[in-house]
Amino acid sequence: MTDPIEINRRNWDERATIHARDITGFYALDRVRSNEEGLRAIEAAELGDISHKRVLHLQCHIGTDTLRLVRLGAIVTGLDFSAEAIRTARRLTDEAGLKADFVEGRVDEASQLTPGPFDLVYVTWGTICWLPDLTVWANAIATVLAPGGELYFADAHPSFAIMEERDGKLEPTHDFQTPVDRPLEFTNETTYTGDQTVMINQSTREWMHSLSAIMEALIGAGLAIKMFHEHEVLPWQGLRIMVPSSDGRWRLPDGHPRFPLSFSLKAQKEQ
Ligand SMILES: C[S@@+](CC[C@H](N)C(=O)[O-])C[C@H]1O[C@@H](n2cnc3c(N)ncnc32)[C@H](O)[C@@H]1O
Numbered sequence: 001m002t003d004p005i006e007i008n009r010r011n012w013d014e015r016a017t018i019h020a021r022d023i024t025g026f027y028a029l030d031r032v033r034s035n036e037e038g039l040r041a042i043e044a045a046e047l048g049d050i051s052h053k054r055v056l057h058l059q060c061h062i063g064t065d066t067l068r069l070v071r072l073g074a075i076v077t078g079l080d081f082s083a084e085a086i087r088t089a090r091r092l093t094d095e096a097g098l099k100a101d102f103v104e105g106r107v108d109e110a111s112q113l114t115p116g117p118f119d120l121v122y123v124t125w126g127t128i129c130w131l132p133d134l135t136v137w138a139n140a141i142a143t144v145l146a147p148g149g150e151l152y153f154a155d156a157h158p159s160f161a162i163m164e165e166r167d168g169k170l171e172p173t174h175d176f177q178t179p180v181d182r183p184l185e186f187t188n189e190t191t192y193t194g195d196q197t198v199m200i201n202q203s204t205r206e207w208m209h210s211l212s213a214i215m216e217a218l219i220g221a222g223l224a225i226k227m228f229h230e231h232e233v234l235p236w237q238g239l240r241i242m243v244p245s246s247d248g249r250w251r252l253p254d255g256h257p258r259f260p261l262s263f264s265l266k267a268q269k270e271q
Pocket of ligand 1: 005008058059066105126
């Protein structure tokens with residue numbers, strides 16, 4: 001097996017099965033079902049009113065954020081290439097008594113599988129590192145957006161993503177831009193939720209993308225950058241040295257030089 005996307009799909013299918021059990025409570029599935037969990041603070045502060053908007057949630061995973069968007073009044077389609085993730089998302093939607101469409105497919109197939117038009121494309125947390133080519137990503141988004149429609153995007157900052165932790169110290173370890181044909185290879189025995197189930201498909205292929213690669217891809221696809229923010233927090237404990245912030249997110253410890261851990265942006269298609 002050499003196709004990096006297929007290697008990742010097998011890994012995500014297995015993770016999705018583990019995440020659906022949620023024995024560590026990482027995904028707070030009971031709270032998602034009973035509407036006790038809203039969007040994370042960054043998105044909640046920046047997204048604005050999405051009621052009655054047609055939303056495409058790319059890389060929706062098991063649908064937890066998809067349902068949060070539905071509860072904000074949007075008409076939402078979730079897309080993910082993991083059949084297991086989509087199965088769980090559909091089940092969770094039924095259990096929550098909500099309505100959302102889910103499509104199994106790759107991001108680069110979005111414009112064929114979900115022809116839109118959409119008012120908003122929503123992409124957050126742990127997304128573009130799985131995609132080799134952001135030109136393809138940005139064009140897929142631009143194709144499905146209605147004129148005047150927007151992308152909302154939030155994810156890990158490249159200045160954080162290139163770091164690895166060794167003996168409690170952060171070391172820049174990866175180049176900030178990974179060549180399309182030479183993905184980084186990672187092996188993880190377990191998933192990131194704290195569940196200790198050992199996976200069979202432990203290998204992944206990932207790509208670092210620089211801020212300029214992201215911006216150039218979006219601008220090249222005809223989207224105008226309307227908002228860009230850098231944040232000192234992440235929604236998950238990305239490195240062991242990170243400590244919880246007062247609002248349940250994660251930040252660098254006091255005294256550590258600050259650098260952005262995440263960023264968010266809005267980009268708009270021409271009217
Ligand atoms: C970390 S999760 C993203 C979290 C998600 N945004 C959420 O709302 O919880 C990454 C997701 O990307 C999906 N994925 C990875 N590569 C993909 C691709 N090429 N096309 C579609 N989905 C992909 C995986 O199946 C996984 O569900």
